Structures are given as C-alpha cells and as structure tokens.
Amino acid sequence: MQKGLVIRSTGSWYEIRNTDGHIFQGRLKGKFKLKDLKVTNPIAVGDWVLFEVEDEAENTAIITDIVPRENYIIRQSVHKTAHGHILAANLDQAVLLATLAMPRTSLGFIDRFLVSAESFRIPTTIVFNKADILNDEGMEYQQEIMDLYQSIGYKCLSTSATEGEGVDAFRQLLDHKVTLLSGHSGVGKSSLVNAIAPDLNLRTNEVSTFANKGVHTTTFAEMFELAPDTYIIDTPGIKELGLMDTSKEEVSHYFPEMRDRLNQCRFHNCLHFNEPGCAIKEAVAEGEIAESRYMSYLSMIEGVDNRR
Ligand code: GDP
Ligand code: ZN
Structure with missing residues (x-):
C-alpha cells in the first residue's frame, strides 16, 4: 500500500505522484464506495489517496481509499438537482x-x-x-x-x-x-x-x-x-468557481465587511435591499462599505436561486 497525491484526472484515470516522486496511472478499485457527497467524481486533483501498484512496468495502480479532505471546490451543475463536480481538493x-x-x-x-x-x-x-x-x-x-x-x-x-x-x-x-x-x-x-x-x-x-x-x-x-x-x-476553461450551496440570506456572510454588521439590521432575515433599518445600506451611505462591493452583492443575490 502506498500513499500519493492526485495531480491530474480525466474522470476515469488518475495520475498519482507518490511520496518518492514516482508517477502512476491509477483507477478506482471496482467496489470503491463513493462517500456520501452529491458529486459526479469521487476523486479530484489535490486528493491524497491510498493505492496498490498493479503493474510495475506499466506504472499502473489501483486506488483503494481516499484520505479525508481539508476542503474542496466544487462546480455546481446548472441544473440544481444534478450532481456537482469537484474541481480540486486540499487547497x-x-x-x-x-x-x-x-x-x-x-x-x-x-x-x-x-x-x-x-x-x-x-x-x-x-x-x-x-x-x-x-x-x-x-x-x-x-x-x-x-x-x-x-x-x-x-x-x-x-x-x-x-x-x-x-x-x-x-x-x-x-x-x-x-x-x-x-x-x-x-x-x-x-x-x-x-x-x-x-x-x-x-x-x-x-x-x-x-x-x-x-x-x-x-x-x-x-x-x-x-x-x-x-x-x-x-482549472483551464473554468472562469468562475460557483458558490457552495447558498441561499440569498447567506450571501452577505461571504462579504467580510458585511459579516460583522449583519446583527445590526432591524430584520434578522434582511437582504439589505430596501428594508428599513438596514445597517448595511447605512454603512454604504456612510462610505464604510464600498459602493462597488454593494453593487456586486446586489447582482449576486439576484443570481442566487432560493429553491434548495
Ligand atoms: P494567460 O492567458 O493568463 O496565461 O496570459 P499570458 O501569460 O499568455 O499573457 C497574455 C499576454 O499578456 C502575453 O502577450 C504576455 O506577454 C502579456 N503579459 C503578461 N504579463 C504581462 C505584464 O506583466 N506586462 C505586460 N506588459 N504584458 C504582459
Ligand atoms: Zn440589512
């Protein structure tokens, strides 16, 4: 059993670099179990995997397990119900x-x-x-x-x-x-x-x-x-990362300068759009939050679909 880093993937083959720097072409063991993620690919670039060498001369390998990830980025399918695609892990x-x-x-x-x-x-x-x-x-x-x-x-x-x-x-x-x-x-x-x-x-x-x-x-x-x-x-050809499964209410949590002010809005589910007593709009008016950031925020909540 060896441990290695997946440095390239096509979806069926995974290029693995072991700790000595040797490169293997690996594929998943037949009964490899998908962890419960709703994704199309069980393993992504950046994953650490355990594998057995299958053919010494051909440098092929069988992946038997995956080391738990620190984090990963995923591209959601445009069809919200379909599975997403993990782009990379352990960044x-x-x-x-x-x-x-x-x-x-x-x-x-x-x-x-x-x-x-x-x-x-x-x-x-x-x-x-x-x-x-x-x-x-x-x-x-x-x-x-x-x-x-x-x-x-x-x-x-x-x-x-x-x-x-x-x-x-x-x-x-x-x-x-x-x-x-x-x-x-x-x-x-x-x-x-x-x-x-x-x-x-x-x-x-x-x-x-x-x-x-x-x-x-x-x-x-x-x-x-x-x-x-x-x-x-x-990530060639991929311009945008997409969001982790997100509701409109959550978007402002990903603006660090908004995050700290959220509990000052009158309504706990304030979308900072035209609600009265909104601390975010106040901060924009006072120049404490940049207008460009607020505009980006507004265009993003328009794009977020709240059906989950
Ligand atoms: P990539 O598509 O992001 O990989 O961009 P490239 O590295 O291929 O660069 C695109 C063009 O911009 C090339 O003509 C580069 O020579 C030019 N370029 C890249 N960096 C600089 C820079 O710092 N200054 C200038 N003036 N041109 C640059
Ligand atoms: Zn608000």
Missing part, C-alpha cells in the same frame, strides 16, 4: 490573477470570485499584473483598489511578469503551498508562472498521453509542481 489558498490594464478584470468578477472562495473557506490573494503598462492615473487607481481589498482583509500584490516587478513576492506567496491559480485568460498567468518556474512551461505540459486519449480535458483541473512542496492548480 491552502487561492490566487486570483487580475489586471487593471488589458484585458481589464472587472470588480464584479473579482467580488464573485472572492465570495466563492469565502464560501469554500479558502484564503485568497489578489494579484494585479501588468502594472508596467499603467500610466500614473492607472497606478493611482490600482492603489485605490488594492487599498479597498486590503481594508477588507485580502492580501494584494502588484506585479509585472514582463518587467519582473513583484515576481519574488509572487514566488514567496506560493512557496510550500497548494494554490489554486485563477484568472481570465490573457491576464498573464503563464507569463507569471514561467517567470518563477521557467522549466515548467505551463502550456506545453498539459497533455498526458496515457490518460487523456480521446478525453476532453478542459473541464479537469491540473496540478503542477513548481518547487518541492509547491503546487499550483490550474
């Missing part, structure tokens, strides 16, 4: 790569990501890349946005993958951690990762010939080892 943190240059990341997108990460209890840092192409006004605005998110409690970092600014801080941020690295395509994910791990080559490393035959891989996360004990998880 230490998320890094949202954004840019206020081109292609500019909207604050709404940042807020939706942060709310998802809060719902999964994953601490998040926002990295603002392409600082080199911002003019003075742009830099001032970036500082304003960084101050806003830092005041809420999110760590922020300014980087330029091309000029090298902030790259060391980015490396330190990832050091000895498993990090979900997210962001729209074009913000500089590959450039930044290549700047700290030039040998990796994020884009060409994608195809695992053995396991991926004929399988559409884009919905599956992949894990890359940047340095010993340092992994990033990339």
Whole structure:
C-alpha cells in the first residue's frame, strides 16, 4: 500500500505522484464506495489517496481509499438537482490573477470570485499584473483598489511578469503551498508562472498521453509542481468557481465587511435591499462599505436561486 497525491484526472484515470516522486496511472478499485457527497467524481486533483501498484512496468495502480479532505471546490451543475463536480481538493489558498490594464478584470468578477472562495473557506490573494503598462492615473487607481481589498482583509500584490516587478513576492506567496491559480485568460498567468518556474512551461505540459486519449480535458483541473512542496492548480476553461450551496440570506456572510454588521439590521432575515433599518445600506451611505462591493452583492443575490 502506498500513499500519493492526485495531480491530474480525466474522470476515469488518475495520475498519482507518490511520496518518492514516482508517477502512476491509477483507477478506482471496482467496489470503491463513493462517500456520501452529491458529486459526479469521487476523486479530484489535490486528493491524497491510498493505492496498490498493479503493474510495475506499466506504472499502473489501483486506488483503494481516499484520505479525508481539508476542503474542496466544487462546480455546481446548472441544473440544481444534478450532481456537482469537484474541481480540486486540499487547497491552502487561492490566487486570483487580475489586471487593471488589458484585458481589464472587472470588480464584479473579482467580488464573485472572492465570495466563492469565502464560501469554500479558502484564503485568497489578489494579484494585479501588468502594472508596467499603467500610466500614473492607472497606478493611482490600482492603489485605490488594492487599498479597498486590503481594508477588507485580502492580501494584494502588484506585479509585472514582463518587467519582473513583484515576481519574488509572487514566488514567496506560493512557496510550500497548494494554490489554486485563477484568472481570465490573457491576464498573464503563464507569463507569471514561467517567470518563477521557467522549466515548467505551463502550456506545453498539459497533455498526458496515457490518460487523456480521446478525453476532453478542459473541464479537469491540473496540478503542477513548481518547487518541492509547491503546487499550483490550474482549472483551464473554468472562469468562475460557483458558490457552495447558498441561499440569498447567506450571501452577505461571504462579504467580510458585511459579516460583522449583519446583527445590526432591524430584520434578522434582511437582504439589505430596501428594508428599513438596514445597517448595511447605512454603512454604504456612510462610505464604510464600498459602493462597488454593494453593487456586486446586489447582482449576486439576484443570481442566487432560493429553491434548495
Ligand atoms: P494567460 O492567458 O493568463 O496565461 O496570459 P499570458 O501569460 O499568455 O499573457 C497574455 C499576454 O499578456 C502575453 O502577450 C504576455 O506577454 C502579456 N503579459 C503578461 N504579463 C504581462 C505584464 O506583466 N506586462 C505586460 N506588459 N504584458 C504582459
Ligand atoms: Zn440589512
């Protein structure tokens, strides 16, 4: 029996890295029992599993058990009744790569990501890349946005993958951690990762010939080892995380600056929309909660379906 980390998955095959760094292609033991989760995939990238080597020469393995997860992120099916899909497990943190240059990341997108990460209890840092192409006004605005998110409690970092600014801080941020690295395509994910791990080559490393035959891989996360004990998880093609099963009343709990004020609203089930005696709306009016955050909140409760 060996223990290993699932670093790639196609849904039927799992690439496992054992503690010595050897790679095996594993599949589930026939009578492997799904734990009671309502999900389509029993095992995801980032899972630690127990396995037996099946064929030494072929490096194939049979997975017999899964180590209990610290956390996981899941993508809910658009059909609420259908099962969700676990994207990745055992994350230490998320890094949202954004840019206020081109292609500019909207604050709404940042807020939706942060709310998802809060719902999964994953601490998040926002990295603002392409600082080199911002003019003075742009830099001032970036500082304003960084101050806003830092005041809420999110760590922020300014980087330029091309000029090298902030790259060391980015490396330190990832050091000895498993990090979900997210962001729209074009913000500089590959450039930044290549700047700290030039040998990796994020884009060409994608195809695992053995396991991926004929399988559409884009919905599956992949894990890359940047340095010993340092992994990033990339979820290609997945822009949004989605929320953990959430009701409208719960959304404000995932805005840290709202969380502490909720018991001051007159109604305990206040949605902070147009109810009288709402402490959240008061805080927005007094400038204690940013208007952009409140707008994001409103657009999110519109999107939350309360049928559960
Ligand atoms: P990805 O899709 O997020 O992986 O983005 P890429 O790393 O492929 O970068 C997209 C484009 O932005 C490329 O043309 C990069 O050269 C450019 N780019 C990435 N980072 C920076 C940066 O910090 N400054 C500038 N000026 N361009 C960048
Ligand atoms: Zn309220």
